[in-house]
Amino acid sequence: GAVVSQHPSRVICKSGTSVKIECRSLDFQATTMFWYRQFPKQSLMLMATSNEGSKATYEQGVEKDKFLINHASLTLSTLTVTSAHPEDSSFYICSGKGGLNTEAFFGQGTRLTVV
Amino acid sequence: GDSVTQMEGPVTLSEEAFLTINCTYTATGYPSLFWYVQYPGEGLQLLLKATKADDKGSNKGFEATYRKETTSFHLEKGSVQVSDSAVYFCALSDPGAGTASKLTFGTGTRLQVTL
Numbered sequence: 607g608a609v610v611s612q613h614p615s616r617v618i619c620k621s622g623t624s625v626k627i628e629c630r631s632l633d634f635q636a637t638t639m640f641w642y643r644q645f646p647k648q649s650l651m652l653m654a655t656s657n658e659g660s661k662a663t664y665e666q667g668v669e670k671d672k673f674l675i676n677h678a679s680l681t682l683s684t685l686t687v688t689s690a691h692p693e694d695s696s697f698y699i700c701s702g703k704g705g706l707n708t709e710a711f712f713g714q715g716t717r718l719t720v721v
Numbered sequence: 722g723d724s725v726t727q728m729e730g731p732v733t734l735s736e737e738a739f740l741t742i743n744c745t746y747t748a749t750g751y752p753s754l755f756w757y758v759q760y761p762g763e764g765l766q767l768l769l770k771a772t773k774a775d776d777k778g779s780n781k782g783f784e785a786t787y788r789k790e791t792t793s794f795h796l797e798k799g800s801v802q803v804s805d806s807a808v809y810f811c812a813l814s815d816p817g818a819g820t821a822s823k824l825t826f827g828t829g830t831r832l833q834v835t836l
Contacts (some may be wrong), residue, residue, distance in 0.1 A: 610764060640823070649725065650810070684831040699765070710824070712757075712764035 608634045610702050612713025619690055619720055627685045627716045629700035636702030637679035640710065641673075644697040656683060691721040723748045727811045727827035731812075734801055735835050741829045742796040744785075744811035752813040753822070754794040759808045768796075768809070795809055802835045808832070 616649050621623050642650040644674040649654065654670075656662035656677040664670045672694075674686040683702070687694055700716040727744045734740060737774040746752065753772045757765040769778030774789035777805060783798045 612764070615762075639785075642826075644829075647729075647828060649828050652823060652825075653824065662752075701765070708768055712759075712766070714762060714764045 608632075608635045608704075608709075608711045610700060610711045610713040612638070612700055612716060614716060616717045617719070619718070621720055622689055623687055625690055625718060627698055627700075627718075628682055629683045629685075629702065629713045630700045631681050631704075631711070634702075634704045634711075635656070636683070636704060637680060638703050638710075639675075639677050639683040640700045640701045640703075641675060641683075641685050642667055642701070650699065652683045653685075672718075687718065692717070692720045694718065723813060723825045725811050725813055725814070725825055727809075729828070730831040731803070732830060732832045733813040734833075735798045736803055736834055736836055739810055740796070740798040740801045740805075740832065742809055744769070744794045744796065744812075744827060746792050746794065746811075746813050748792075748813055749816075751789075752815065754785070755812045755814070756783070756785055756794070756796050756828075757810040757812060759810065759829075761807070765810060795833045799835065801832070803834045803836060807831055815818075 611630045641653045644650045654662040654664045655666045662675040677683040700709040701712040702709040724747045737819035756768040756771045758768045759765045771778040771779040777786045785796045808829045808831045809827045812824045
């Protein structure tokens with residue numbers, strides 16, 4: 607299947623700093639990118655959906671000014687956690703899909719720890 | 722809103738044992754149902770899916786049947802192998818949203834298969 611490469615796989619940052627997570631679709635053009643997060647013992651929860659070249663659509667309760675999503679090209683989407691706090695510590699995972707009825711392919715995920 | 726409940730892990734089995742991972746869902750319409758698998762260090766991969774009641778999805782010896790009357794989509798395999806050790810996620814998608822759009826996930830169940 608198609609590959610989505612997500613980096614970094616793990617990151618530890620200090621409270622108040624910003625962290626950028628990248629997702630690249632290596633062998634297909636991801637017209638839509640989804641960003642999820644998973645807190646311990648909870649489900650993966652959709653944070654936002656972005657279409658290439660458009661502003662992301664955020665789910666209820668997700669702060670768009672805190673979680674900046676850029677999807678400027680068909681092969682790269684980034685999630686920046688701004689002014690991170692310990693409660694932002696979580697597992698973040700992206701998935702990309704190339705069209706309306708195509709399968710979504712997932713990145714490996716990023717474990718963020720804010721200290 | 723939509724939700725997915727799956728059994729908590731970890732599940733530890735000996736090789737060649739029978740596997741069942743329970744999954745039940747709540748949805749207002751008629752969702753499509755999925756099982757994803759995440760092997761260590763990799764992204765989530767689609768394992769199997771079913772799009773309507775009584776459909777059976779199958780792949781790599783795994784099966785799951787869409788049971789509308791019990792709102793369930795339990796994952797089964799007759800004889801597990803060590804290579805099946807992974808985290809398994811049950812998920813559903815919004816009705817009519819196309820394959821793998823805006824997925825709602827369960828918490829994931831870790832399977833550990835030993836020799």
